[in-house]
Amino acid sequence: MPPIGALASASAALRKQAGMSHADAFDHSASQANRFRTLAGIALAGLVVLLVTAAYVVNQFDTVAYETQFQIARQNYHTRIIHIARAIAPLTTSAETAQHLADPNWIDQHLAQHLASEHEMERLFVLDAQGRPFYAAISGQRAPLADYRPFAQAVGDVLPALSAARVQNPSVMGSNILRYQNQLYLLTITQTGPSGSAVIITGLPFNDAMLRKFGLRHLADELTITNHPMPKKGYNLLPLADVRGNVIAAIRWKQQSPAVMVFGRLRTTLAAATIIVLLVGFCLLRQSAAIARHLIASEARARHLALHDALTGLPNRTLLLERLGNWQAIARDVPVGIALHCLDLDRFKEVNDTLGHPSGDELIRAVAGRLVSLCRETDTVARMGGDEFIILQPQADATAAMLLAEQVLDTLRQPFQLEAGTCSIACSIGIALVQDSSADAADMLRQADLALYQSKERGRNRATFFEPEMDAALRLRRRMEQDLREAIRLGQLHMVYQPQVDEKRRLVGMEALIRWDHPERGPIGPTLFVPLAEEAGMMAELGEFTLRTVFQETAAWRGAPVGINVSALQLRTPAFMATVTRLVAEYCIDPAQYQIEITETAMLGQDGATRDNIDVLAQEGFSIALDDFGTGFSSLSSLHRFAIDKIKIDRSFVRNLDAGDVDNRKLINAIIRLGRAMDLEVIAEGVETERQHSLLVMAGCTRFQGYLYGRPVPAAQMPERFQAGWEHPVTRKTH
Template identity: 40%
Template sequence: MTISALVLLVALALFLIQRFDVVAAEREQVLVEHGFARQIDELNAVIATQVDWDDAIRSLDHKFDAEWADFNVGNYLYTFNGFSHAFVLDSSARPIYSAVKGERSDAAGYAPFATVAARLIPAVRAAERQRGPFKQRLGKNNIIIPPIQTTTTTQLAGVTYIVTATLVQPDFGKVLPKGDRAPIVVTAKPIDKALLGAFSARYLLNELLLIEPTVKPDKRQQIVLRDADGAGLVALSWVPRAPGTVLRQSLQWPLLGGIGLMGLLAFLVMRRGGAIVSELIASEARSRHLAFHDQLTQLPNRAMLFERLRLMLAQLADSDHQLAVICVDLDRFKDVNDTLGHHAGDCLIQTVAIRLREACGQNATVSRLGGDEFIVLYRCSSQQQVADLADRIVMSVAEQMVSEFGRIEVGCSLGVAIIDHPGVEPSEALRWADVAMYRSKDSGRRCVTFFEPEMDDALRARRALESDLREAMSDGSLHMVYQPQVDRGGQITAAEALVRWNHPQRGAIPPGIFVPLAEETGLILPLGEFVLRRVFAETSGWGDLRVGINVSAVQLRSNGFAALVTRLAAQAGADPANYEIELTETALLGDDPVTAANVEALKRLGFSIALDDFGTGYSSLSVLQRFSVNRIKIDRSFVCALDESGEGEALVNAMVKLARSLGLSVIAEGVETEDQRQRLLACGCREFQGYLTGMPQNASSIAGLAGIKSAAAIEALSRRA
C-alpha cells in the first residue's frame, strides 16, 4: 500500500512536470506569434512616418525628386531601420525610383520584387478608392488619415523578406495628391541575423533560427511565415523553455535513491513543485507589473495610462463628475542632464514621482508618460478643485532637492484638459492637455494653463511655422547679417554673424522665435549647417577681419561637427584663423566626450573660441580653463545694469579682471549708450558691440565699413550664396 502510494506520488510529480513544460510552451508559442505581428506593425509605422507627409506628396507625386527619395526613403530606411530595398511606383505601378542597401539603383533592382508587389498593390488601391479623394484640408476639424498599407513575406534568392506596400498620403494637408491615384512605396526588409537577434533578445527566445516550414525538429517550436497565397515560406524555430524538465533533471538522483528515501523524496518533490508554481505565479506577476509600470519610478506607464484613461472616460456617461487630465512637464530638466549627468536626472525623476504621489493623494492616478513628462488623472466636480491640485503640484515640485549631486531646483509647467462628456478618445484628451502644457511653457513656465479650443489653432500655427522654416533654408528667405565689433577708437575689429528670416507672409520673424523652434523640432543641425555654409561663402575674402559664428549645444554634441565645419570652410576657401566659434556656458558644462572632442578639434584647426553671454549661466573657472577659451563676451544684461547701480559696474569690473588674469580678451555686448561705453572703458573693457557701435548689416556693407578691398567680390559671393 505504501509503495503503491509512493509510486502514485512519483507518477503525479512526473505528470505535473510534463504539464509545466506543456503550459510554458503553449504560452511561449502565443507570445512569439503576437510578438512577430507586433514587429511587422512597428516596421510599417516607420515606413508610414516617411511617406505619410506633405513633403512626400510634393516630392514623389507632384514632381518626382530623386534626391528627396534618396534621403527620406532609400537611405533613411536602410540606415536606421535595415530596409535593404525601397521602390517608388507611380500611379500605373511603374517603378520610378529604386534603392538597394541605401544607394540608388536602376529599375532592374525592382524586377525580383515585381511579382509580390503586384499581389499587394490591388489591396492598397482598393483602400485608396474606399477612402476617396480629399475634399478639404486634413488639418481641419482634427481629421487624421490612417496609413494605407499591406504586408506579406516572400523569399528571393534564398533570403526571406518582409515586403510592404504603402500609399503616399499627406499629413498636414498643405499639399494634396494631384490625381485619383497616389504613388506607392514598396519596401523589403530581410529577416536576417540582426532582426532575429533583436527579436530573440526582446522575447528571451533560445536558439532562434530559420528552417524549412516542412521540417519539424523534436523539442523545438516554430511559427510558419507565409506568402501572399498562404503558402509556407520559412519557419521561425526556437527551443522552448522547459521549467518542468529542469525540475526533473535536478531530482533524478534522489528519485533513484531507494525505497528508504521515498518518503523524503515525496516531500521534496511536493515542496519543490510548490516552489516552481509559486515562482511561475510570481514571474507572471512581475511580468505584468513590468508591462504596465515604469521601471525607474514604478508609476503606471503609457500602456496602463491609456487603459485607465479609456475606462474613466467611459464612466463619464453614468457620472456627474468631470475628468481632469493634467500634463506635468519639468522645466529645464535638460540642463540638469547636461550639467550633472543622466544619473542625477534619474534621481530627480524619482524624487518628482514621489512628490507627485504625495501631492495628489489616493484620489488621482499619477503616471509617467516618458522622459520628464507625467500625467495625472483626477475625478473632480469643479474647476476650482483641479486648480487647487495643480497649485499643490507646482509648489511640491518646486521644492529644492538635496542629493549627492548638490542642491537641485527645477519647476514644472502644467496643462489641464477638463472633460465632462463621454466619447472623447484617450489620445485626444492627452493631446489637449499637452497643448495646454506647451502654452504654460510659452507663458514663462511654472504656471498652469487650462485647455481652450483656440489653443489648437496656435498649435497648428506652430506646426505651419516649422514647415515654413524647413522651406526657408532653400527658398532664400533666410539670410545673414553681421554686427560690427569695434575697439575703443571705433575701428572695426570683428563682426558677429546673425541669421535673419523674412517670411513671405509674416514678415521678419525674430531669431528668438525660430531658433528655439529649430532646437525643439530637430531642425537646428540643418539650420546650423546653413549658417556655416553661408557665412564662409560671404566672408572668406575679408582677410584678417575676425567673424564670430554662434553654435548651439546640440551642434556641439553632434558627432563629426568639427569635421563638418572644416569641410565647409575648405569648400569656401576660408581661413579658420579668421573665425571665432561662439558658445554658451551651458554647452560646455558636463563631461560629454563628444563636446570636448569637437572643441579640441576646432582649436587645433585654428578656430578661436568665445564664451557668449558670460555670467548668465553656470560660470566656473573650470570651464574657462578646461576648454582654453580665447575670449569672453559680457552679457547685455550686465551692460544694462551699469545705468542702474554701482553693483553692475562692480560685476563688470570683476569679469574684466578675471579675463585679464587668465589671459583672455573681453568684449561687452548690448552697448547702446555713450554712458555705457564710458563706464565699460573705466572698468578696463576695450572692445564693444551694440547698436551704439553699429547695427547688423549685410556682408558688402561690413566689407565697405572695414575698408576691405575685395568688397565687390564679397557682394558677388553674397549674391551667389
C-alpha cells in the same frame, strides 16, 4: 466481476488443496464477499460523487449559458438602439434638414424615402414648434397626419427630458418603444431647427428580421418577440419597457442547455465504466480543475501585466484610455465632468544621477503610493512611463480638479525617505477638462500634456489648466518649424554683419548674424527661431547654412576678422568638425580670419565631444570667443581649459551703465581686468550711447560693438575698403 460459480469452484479447490474445513471455507468466502461489498460500496459512493459533481457542473454551465445569452440579448438591444440613433443623426440633426423642414417635398425626397430605403424606417413624423404634426410618411410615402395620433403619447413622454438635455448637448436624441397594430416600434425623437423648434420622429419595426442582427442565433433557439412577457418554463425573457417603465413586449428564446446535451450523450459510456475508470476520471477531473484554475490565474496575471505598469502596479496607458472611454460613454447619457491631470516630476533626473537608478525606481513607487492615497476609488492613477503620471478624475469640475492638483503639489513637496537617503522633489501639473464626451481620448491627453508644458514654462511646481490658446500656440509652433525647415532648404535665410571698432572707432572686425524675413510674418529674430531649430532637431542644417553662407560671402575679405555664432548643441555633435573642415576646403578660407563665438552653456559639464570640437577648432587656427560673458556659469578653469581668446561683455551690463549703477560699473571693471590678466581681448556688446562708450573706455575696454557704431547690414553694403582688404592685422593668442 467474476461469476458466483467460479467463486464457489475456486473455494472448493482451495478447501481441498489446503485441507480446510467447510466452516473455514465459508468464513473465507464471507470475507471475500465483504471485501467485494466494501469495494462496491466505495465504487458506488465514487459514482454518486461523480454524478453529483457532474450535475453541479452541468448546472453551472447552464447558468453561465443563460447569463451569457441574457447579457448578449440586453447588450445588443441597447446597442441596436444606439446604432439606429447614430445612423440617422447626420440626417435629422444637420443644418440642411433644419433649413428645409418647412418643405414637405424636400422631406419626401431627402428624409422619408432615404430613411425608408437605407435604414428600413417605416414611420416618419415631423412636429412643429407647438408639437403638432405637419408631416407624416409610411414606408417613404406621405401619409395622413392622423397616423401620428397613436404615437403621440410615446413621443410626449420623451420630449420634456429631451428638451432639458438639449441645453447641455444640442445634438442629443431620445428613444422610446410602443406597440401599434400588433407591431412593436423603436422610436427615435430628435429636436432640430432653431432652438429645437421642430421635432423629427422615426419609427423602426422591431421584428424577427431585426433579431437576426443580434448575433444570438448560435446561442439560442426559437428567438422571437412576444406580446405576452410572462415567464414560460424552458424559455428566457428579456423584458422591453418604454420610458415610463411599462413592459409592453419581450424578447423570448428557448434556453439551450449545452452541458445537459453533452452529458446525455455520455450517459451510456459513464454507466459502463468500471470503478477504475471512475477513479481515473475523478483524478482527471481534479487535475483538469487544477489546470483550469491555473489557466484562469495565468490569464488574470497576463491581463494584469498587459494593463498595468510593472514597476508601480498602477494602470498603464492602455487601461487609462479604456477607463476614460468608459466615463465618456457614461457622460453621453448623464452629464459627468471629467478632469485629466498630467504630472511630471521636477528634479527627478537629479535623484537618478546622485542616488542611482534603483533609488529612482524606489522614488517612483513612493510617488505612486502618495498619489493613490489622495484619490478616490473612482479615480484612476496611471503611470505613462519615466516620471510621468496621469490622474483620471471623473465627476469633477474645475474647482474639484484644482483642489486635487493643489493636494498633489503639497504632498509631493514633502521629503521622501529612501534607502539611499532623503530627497525632495516637486511636480508640474497640466489639467484638461473633458468638455466633449465624444472627443478623442488621445486628444484629451494631448491637451493635458500641453497644459503641463505651460506649467514647466512658467517655472514648474504649479498646475495649469488647458486653454484653447495653447493648442493654437502649438499649431503655430509646428507651422513655424515647417516654415523654418523650408526656409533653410530654399535658402530664404540671410546673413548680416555688425561692425566691431576700437577705442578710436576704427573698424577692427565684425560679427555675422543670421536673419529670417518670413514671407507672411515679417522679420523674425534669431532669439526665436534658433531655439526652435534646436528643439526641432534642425540645428545641424541651420549651423551648416550659417557657416556656408559666411564663408561664401567673406572669403574675399582677406584678413578681415569675422565672428560666427555656434550653439552648444552644434558643439556636442561629433560630426560638427567634419562639416567645418569640409566647408573650409570648399571655400578656401583662412581659419585665422574667423572667430567662433560660443556661449557659457557650451562649457558646462564634462561633454567629451564639446571639448574635442573646441580643441580642434583652436588647432585649425580659429580663435574662440566667449559670448554673453558674466550671465551664465563661467569659471577661470573653463576659460583656461577651453583655450578662450576673447570674452564679450553681455549687453545687459552695458545697458545699465546709463542708469549710474555703481555695482554694475564695478562688475564691468572686474571683467576687463580679468581679461587683461589672462591676456584675453575684451569686447563690449550692445553699446548704444556716447556715455556708455566713454565709461567703457575709461574702464580700459578697447573693443566695442553696438548700434552706436553701425547696424547690421548685408555683405553687399559693407564699406568698399573693407571688402578690398583689411588694414589691421589679425592677431590671436597662442595657447
